[in-house]
Amino acid sequence: xxxxxxxxxxxxxxxxxxxxxxxxxxxxxxxxxxxxxxxxxxxxxxxxxxxxxxxxxxxxxxxxxxxxxxxxxxxxxxxxxxxxxxxxxxxxxxxxxxxxxxxxxxxxxxxxxxxxxxxxxxxxxxxxxxxxxxxxxxxxxxxxxxxxxxxxxxxxxxxxxxxxxxxxxxxxxxxxxxxxxxxxxxxxxxxxxxxxxxxxxxxxxxxxxxxxxxxxxxxxxxxxxxxxxxxxxxxxxxxxxxxxxxx
Numbered sequence: 001x002x003x004x005x006x007x008x009x010x011x012x013x014x015x016x017x018x019x020x021x022x023x024x025x026x027x028x029x030x031x032x033x034x035x036x037x038x039x040x041x042x043x044x045x046x047x048x049x050x051x052x053x054x055x056x057x058x059x060x061x062x063x064x065x066x067x068x069x070x071x072x073x074x075x076x077x078x079x080x081x082x083x084x085x086x087x088x089x090x091x092x093x094x095x096x097x098x099x100x101x102x103x104x105x106x107x108x109x110x111x112x113x114x115x116x117x118x119x120x121x122x123x124x125x126x127x128x129x130x131x132x133x134x135x136x137x138x139x140x141x142x143x144x145x146x147x148x149x150x151x152x153x154x155x156x157x158x159x160x161x162x163x164x165x166x167x168x169x170x171x172x173x174x175x176x177x178x179x180x181x182x183x184x185x186x187x188x189x190x191x192x193x194x195x196x197x198x199x200x201x202x203x204x205x206x207x208x209x210x211x212x213x214x215x216x217x218x219x220x221x222x223x224x225x226x227x228x229x230x231x232x233x234x235x236x237x238x239x240x241x242x243x244x245x246x247x
Contacts, residue, residue, distance in 0.1 A: 031176040034151050037131040038140040046112045054112025061103060065239075068101045069223060072241035075099075100226060100240045107132045107233040125152075135230050137168065150176050158235065161212065164224035166237070168211045170204075183207065 034042070046054070076096060107130065113119055114128045121128060124144050131138040140153030155172035173182040186193075186206045193204040201212045223239040230236075 031150055031178045033176045035138075035140060035153055035174060035177055037133075037138050038129050038151050038153065041111060041129040041131060042127070044111075046108075046115050051112045051116040054109050055116050057109060058105075058113060061105075065101060065103065069241070072096070072099050072223075076241060096241050100238055101223075103237045103239065105235050105237075110235075132230050132233050132235055134232075136171070137230060137235070156211070158228045158230050160225055160228060164226070166213045166225050166228060168213075170209045170211065183209070 110130045110132075114130065119128075121141065125141045126144065128139065128141040130140075135157065137156040137158065138153060139156060140151050143150055143152050153174045154170055155174075156168040157171050159167050159169055161167050170182075173180045183206055186204055186209060193202075195202040199214055201214065203210055203212065223241055226238040226240045228235070228237045
């Protein structure tokens with residue numbers, strides 16, 4: 001009776017070890033596989049000529065944005081305290097609320113920029129790719145170490161803050177095809193993680209860890225983000241010149 005019980009316990013222990021080893025092997029295999037979106041984009045690597053063309057398109061888009069920003073700032077009146085708004089010589093007052101610009105950036109343009117010489121990652125990360133689909137941004141890059149190579153990726157959802165700053169909510173983190181329970185992990189950290197730089201801030205405070213961009217919210221010429229949408233293969237951002245209030 002005792003031997004039979006010990007035999008059953010030994011068999012159960014062996015079965016548990018086999019299950020754990022098999023599960024670990026499956027998870028490891030999945031972690032080393034490329035996510036579907038990344039594998040698809042990697043096979044569609046843009047040529048150097050295509051990347052150069054995209055850089056020129058983005059450069060022109062930036063020039064158009066700067067021209068609109070400077071023109072809007074020059075046209076925007078600066079009223080004195082308690083003084084009526086100035087009326088231009090043509091009799092038409094400047095309507096800042098309707099002075100907007102819409103920037104449309106395609107997935108192809110983003111990946112062309114990421115593949116160009118103008119954008120190079122440092123360290124162990126390389127070959128970034130981005131997919132725009134279903135209101136989300138899938139961003140992935142290759143992580144190479146002496147022991148393994150895998151693709152790390154994040155699912156980001158664009159949104160706006162109350163002050164009109166662009167924000168990307170971090171909805172998921174994956175290694176290969178394995179989703180990491182990072183929100184569960186963040187909730188158990190002893191303190192919140194907030195990394196702030198000149199142009200952006202990474203706030204990993206639960207329940208909504210996010211990346212917030214600062215570059216559009218600084219300076220007297222800085223526009224505000226009116227709306228941001230992420231459709232199939234394109235992200236659309238509408239910017240407006242700030243309405244300057246009277247003192």
